[in-house]
Amino acid sequence: MKILVTGGAGFVGSFLCESLHKSGYEVRIFDNYEPQVHSGSQSNLGALLQPNGLPLKGIEILYGDTRSPTQLDAALKDVDAVIHLAAQVGVGQSMYEIHRYVDHNTVGTAVLLELLASRKHSVKKLVVASSMSIYGEGGARCSNCGDVTPTLRDGGQMKLGDWEVRCPICNRTASPTATNELKPVLPTSIYAITKRDQEEMCLVVGRAYDIPAVALRFFNIYGPRQSLGNPYTGVAAIFSSRLLNNHAPVVFEDGNQTRDFVHVTDIVQAITLALAKDEANGQVFNVGTGRPTSIKDVATILARKMRRDVAPRIENKFREGDVRHCYADIDKIRRHLGYKPAVELEVGIEDLIAWAEDQQAEDRFEHAAAELAKRGLAR
Template sequence: MGKKVLITGGAGFIGSHLGDLFLSRGYEVTAYDNLDKQVHGENPERPAYLNREIELVVGDVRDADLFSRTLKQADILVHFAAAVGVGQSMYEITRYTSINTMGAAVVLEQAVQQKDHIEKMLVASSMSIYGEGLYICPSCGEVNPKLRPAEQLASRRWDMLCPVCSQPCIPAPTPETKPLFPTSVYAVNKRDHEELFLAVGDAYGIPVTAMRFFNVYGERQALSNPYTGVGAIFASRLLNDKPPVVFEDGGQSRDFIHVHDIARGCLAAIESDKANGEVFNLGTGRKLSIMDVGTAIARELGKPSDNFIVNNQYRAGDIRHC
């Protein structure tokens, strides 16, 4: 018999793909998921895409009794369950913090009580905890700016300026060593996730790895899910013959990674002792502008890309590059 893995959020977009990969490697997989209506619809049922070999337990991670009973069967714990979405987190603060931070606390308390059979834990973090990414100033070198000032954005000057000398900066790949500057409730929650898991794992001798996911795309994304990225939103509008709406000038960029690569990265971390106690970015190291993403999607769908609405408007708290 293979080792047994419990994936919280295992019926969701990323969790289900990781479950597939575990099965292909001979693991036994249980998904623990609340089948949230925002993701799975008004009358949620077991997703058709969820492999039939995966046992599904429907429950909330804050339900300590049910989670404890489920965890008793596991050798490895993967914690993906979370309320997701940057924008929504800013006005549903209690719900997000309860599900995310308190939910992680319940999960960890149960893991500590059963630490004798938990061989490893992996927790999903997020690139959102960085705020803006790393930049290079031609004069000052590496800089870690915070958010762009409101007065700069109001004047439609979109690119990041050096916080020391005010020269325009060049975005660079963001390393794990960059100082954290979460700018949303969701980002603070994800920072809590990784710090709680790493601290508790170290204190109780349970190996832990934290994975900072960049912008994940691929099959099984639900358009109703606040986590759904700009690619899926653009595709939805294009398929409905509506032009995508692009904020700022379309030059803002992100690092996009396919969900299959996320799953492979998580499996590698779980199977390597060298990953114990570490934090890893999971991205490609390459940036794509939002306009380039939209143009590529339009081309693949056979839709026009010359009618995008570039509104030159900004949203408070949006980052330029990461």
């Protein structure tokens, strides 16, 4: 099989393309090398290149933008499946670069789907990267009302430092529960809306044109090759960059908000299963570990393992669109696809650190935080 991977030179894409190539697939990488993500001279594709810099046999690398029908049409030629990873990432930035996020994520996906709908092609499978961000707040349970679907926390409540989620029925404090695929999606940022767009558009068009499509809702991905110079990327990379520059990791709210941190190689495992298994067709799956970890704990673990005597700086401030708790229920992907996360957080963080310590880490967090504050998105 020949696989087209949009965003294939990126953090997740590069690991995926290496894995697919080792498994005997021909791989066509399509990427626009977004400067914010591909800063510096570090290439994610080194393992797929010969000593002379040319791609290995079975690897093709195309520069291109998903918003270009001409470029994307050429990339689709003779491929058997598409793994659509290309997207602008970052919740905070999406709230003021609205046109750019919608243009790349929603419109770029529309271009891909329109080509599949209107041109002759050989695509027999479409896997799209969705995101846990589309849920908004994760699952919650009220001691009085049972399982509930919380909405975004009220700004007045947050200004008082009252961080926990409230029951939407009786207003009591609710406890977090694992978030399953049946929870209603309530995106709280432009980024999240565009990821919902990508997911729903791919599933709808796939069904209409008999192209088996799968949407994978990735939780908080971390690992080597995640851009250390992008202050809107994963929190583990942002904290690593801060610590490498001997700066304290900055933690919003009280630091006790929780996420599900999943290593990039487990993401690759899930994508590969979705590509290969017919049981995945037409379905949506969470991809995480099923274990919640507080943001404060991530900062503490990183500092300890990097031997930096730097405590996290707890801001007791909040950012517009942030959710309190969201971690994955992965029962569905376990049962249907046989997915089993293999990398424990403490081990995976060592993997990230070993790579990060060889990089030139530009800490741009303060600039990004100032931009959010100036726009009233962090307060």
